[in-house]
Amino acid sequence: MRCARSSGVEVRLERSIPAPALDAIRAPLLDAGAVLTDAPVLQPLGLLLDLAGEAMRSRLFVVSGEAGEEACLRPDFTVAVARQHFEGGGGAGRRRYEGKAFRVAPRGSDRAEEFLQLGVEAFETGDRVAADAEMAALAWASAVAGGREDLSLVLGDVSLFSAFVESLDLAPPLAARLTRSFAKPRQLKAELDGDVAAPTGEQSRIAALLAGLPEAEAASVLQELWSLAGIEPVGGRRPAEIARRLVEKADAAKAGRLDPAQADKVRAFLAVSDRPDAALSAIAALAGPKAEALNAVLDGWRARLAGMAQRGVALERATLAAAFGRAFGYYDGYLFEIRSASLGDERPVAAGGRYDGLPAKLGVATDTGAVGFMIRPARAYAGGGE
Known part of the structure; x- marks a missing residue:
């Protein structure tokens, strides 16, 4: 690990990894049918805060834009690539990226992380459950290619909570x-x-x-x-x-x-964390009187899991956690993180999910869905210390 200073800010640089290891981690992404793209390093601060919430401000590397407006270095590629895709005409398509991202380290605003990030973003009108399974499988294959043997997969779903709440038939x-x-x-x-x-x-x-x-x-x-x-x-x-x-x-x-009974039901839902099939059964058992939407989401999850298994994801290493969420507030569907036991839960190797609502928040009218993932090669590489 190296550190550098830029404008009085200490920047934490990742340890480099051997080219053959990077090639192996990159290889699954090359099969995704995505166009290699880049996105501006400087991103509008206000837009990211509106999308991800003010809680993200402390993790953003804030700088002055060319016209003096507040901007930030891209904390990841999802919003930047989506903006570029739709500003370029939008429509269905896949984008692949590879480049540096920047975040302020949790220890304080005088430190920042600079790290390599690879990923794929898919904007498509087809079978969304199948696309979800494919993105998770590509991320898993890429992470496994780094050589770590202690990987696990954590799954969640923002829409699952919404459907469960609907089942309770609240006002x-x-x-x-x-x-x-x-x-x-x-x-x-x-x-x-x-x-x-x-x-x-x-x-x-x-x-x-x-x-x-x-x-x-x-x-x-x-x-x-x-x-x-x-x-x-x-x-x-x-x-x-x-x-x-x-x-x-x-x-x-x-x-x-x-009321107390409703609150207990929600607490029981949030406590569900088990192997995916068992977790789905536990959630189904907690459903309220208006369960149609929840049953549809659960059926979608069973199809998603089947697709992931068919594509080589080791579901015996997976956990479906009902309370699992992501810091970036624009995710509105299924979510996942690939973690390494040696790195801990706070430093995921890869992460992704569905964000169908993001185009509308960017002012774009489209019928395409949006799903993708990122991987940090320095974390995936078994010989790395990141």
Whole structure:
């Protein structure tokens, strides 16, 4: 491991790996039918924060753009490649990438990681379950090619939680609020504990104004209110994030709270973590009275697992964890991480998932789905220390 300094910031560089090992790790990606592409290193900070949430700010390497606007070095390639794909005409297609990504290390904002990342992003209209299985299989084959013998696969699904909540037949505002909290552990805990605060005074009136508006329009209205009042927000939070929080609090006032039995059901769901087939059975057993959507998602998972097994994924090393999620908030379907026991859970070798809603958030109208994965070769390589 080497460190370098740029503009007073210590940059942590990965240990290089031998060319034959990199070639072996890269080889499965070459069979994905994807076009090799690149994406700008500088990405708009505001866009990434709106997509991934303000919690990501501490992990982003913030710099000044060419025109003085705030930008950041790409923390990964998914958003950058999706933007490039759709700005170039969009439609169905696959993109493969290979290049450096940059993140601030968890220890503090004066340190940053620079690392090589390979991956594939697929924008297609076909069988989405089959595409999910293929992406996981490509990532698994690539990770195994690095030579580690301690790999495992963790699976999850944002849409599985949503379908489970729907099965409970809650009031629609409460179900929507609970679903939104899945990627926010503190907010989810507050929901389960019945500790959800409602807005008061001016907050309540503003929230009522914003409620029902599309997210982008709500953020625009809030920005206009600030401008008229001569207010400059502080603390780094963006209009979209603040508007979202106000609307969520407004929903809390009219949606009520989970009763103890409902909260226990959700806790039991979140506690499910087992071999995939056993986990699916456990979730099915917890279903509420309105289980049609949940049953459809479970059937999709059985087909996905069958496709993964057919493509060589070692499902005996897989765990389906109902509470598993990713830090990047634009993922809205199945998720996975490939981990090495020697590296630990916080340093995945590969990761990916489905993000069908991202094109719309980028302002693109398309009927293509979106799924992909990335792998970090220095972590996959058995001789590496990363």
